[in-house]
Amino acid sequence: MSTSTAAQRREQAKVAYDAYLANCPVRRVLDRVSDKWVILLLNALADGPRRYAELRRIVAGVSEKMLTQTLRSLERDGLVTRTVTASVPARVDYALTDLGMSLLPVMRALKAWAEAHIAEIDAARADYDRAQP
Amino acid sequence: MSTSTAAQRREQAKVAYDAYLANCPVRRVLDRVSDKWVILLLNALADGPRRYAELRRIVAGVSEKMLTQTLRSLERDGLVTRTVTASVPARVDYALTDLGMSLLPVMRALKAWAEAHIAEIDAARADYDRAQP
DNA sequence: CAGTATCCCTCATGATACTG
DNA sequence: CAGTATCATGAGGGATACTG
Numbered sequence: 659m660s661t662s663t664a665a666q667r668r669e670q671a672k673v674a675y676d677a678y679l680a681n682c683p684v685r686r687v688l689d690r691v692s693d694k695w696v697i698l699l700l701n702a703l704a705d706g707p708r709r710y711a712e713l714r715r716i717v718a719g720v721s722e723k724m725l726t727q728t729l730r731s732l733e734r735d736g737l738v739t740r741t742v743t744a745s746v747p748a749r750v751d752y753a754l755t756d757l758g759m760s761l762l763p764v765m766r767a768l769k770a771w772a773e774a775h776i777a778e779i780d781a782a783r784a785d786y787d788r789a790q791p
Numbered sequence: 792m793s794t795s796t797a798a799q800r801r802e803q804a805k806v807a808y809d810a811y812l813a814n815c816p817v818r819r820v821l822d823r824v825s826d827k828w829v830i831l832l833l834n835a836l837a838d839g840p841r842r843y844a845e846l847r848r849i850v851a852g853v854s855e856k857m858l859t860q861t862l863r864s865l866e867r868d869g870l871v872t873r874t875v876t877a878s879v880p881a882r883v884d885y886a887l888t889d890l891g892m893s894l895l896p897v898m899r900a901l902k903a904w905a906e907a908h909i910a911e912i913d914a915a916r917a918d919y920d921r922a923q924p
Numbered sequence: 925c926a927g928t929a930t931c932c933c934t935c936a937t938g939a940t941a942c943t944g
Numbered sequence: 945c946a947g948t949a950t951c952a953t954g955a956g957g958g959a960t961a962c963t964g
């Protein structure tokens with residue numbers, strides 16, 4: 659008898675790789691940054707603090723649920739701060755931390771690549787779709 | 792009567808923003824790059840062409856479905872080439888295109904930021920979770 | 925103003941089995 | 945060897961209504 663079946667070996671590899679994926683810094687940062695609303699929010703906060711309602715307006719189309727949820731996870735990861743001013747009505751300001759700001763240049767590099775090459779991607783895609791309809 | 796209800800205005804904003812999101816180069820590139828297996832595949836191809844079975848082994852834990860699907864979409868976007876050699880058994884090689892290679896420096900920049908700051912993120916997360924259990 | 929709470933539905937991923 | 949086909953599931957995201 660063999661020590662393990664192919665299925666068991668695949669299962670092993672999968673478990674090991676899931677663990678690797680979960681710990682891989684690049685993937686973890688990518689997961690954070692590639693959330694649908696994160697880039698938009700970082701962008702909206704790039705010029706200074708914003709209030710909740712401002713963000714909802716600037717990042718049009720975001721639901722309150724996702725806005726709150728995304729801001730909370732960014733706060734949890736130390737990328738933004740949340741400052742509550744006790745007044746009537748309540749006032750909450752969100753701002754980038756130093757860590758959050760340090761991410762901006764990376765995002766700008768990505769933006770530069772994106773804008774420089776998106777046309778090539780579109781062209782390649784059009785070619786591909788023309789060849790295999 | 793008003794020209795539009797709040798719900799209608801929100802719907803308008805949502806439609807407009809969905810269109811913006813769909814066209815935004817940064818988001819489109821991010822969507823491509825943040826696919827679960829894309830970074831790993833680009834990495835696996837960084838040193839030269841690889842065969843299907845090699846990729847399946849290097850990127851352990853990937854299902855055949857996702858491997859094929861991801862490679863196809865990368866090919867469609869002009870980031871990798873797929874070369875079939877008619878022989879028995881069949882042989883297929885995947886390689887990065889120039890466009891694909893031009894993405895590597897950007898990924899390295901992201902990797903550098905991730906490795907430099909992941910500890911801060913973890914620390915912030917631990918703090919946050921300690922404060923609000 | 926700044927959120928919570930709830931329901932619901934779609935889509936991405938994965939497991940499994942089959943094929944040229 | 946290099947895939948395709950089919951089915952299942954679970955998390956992400958949105959619509960809606962309510963609250964301190």
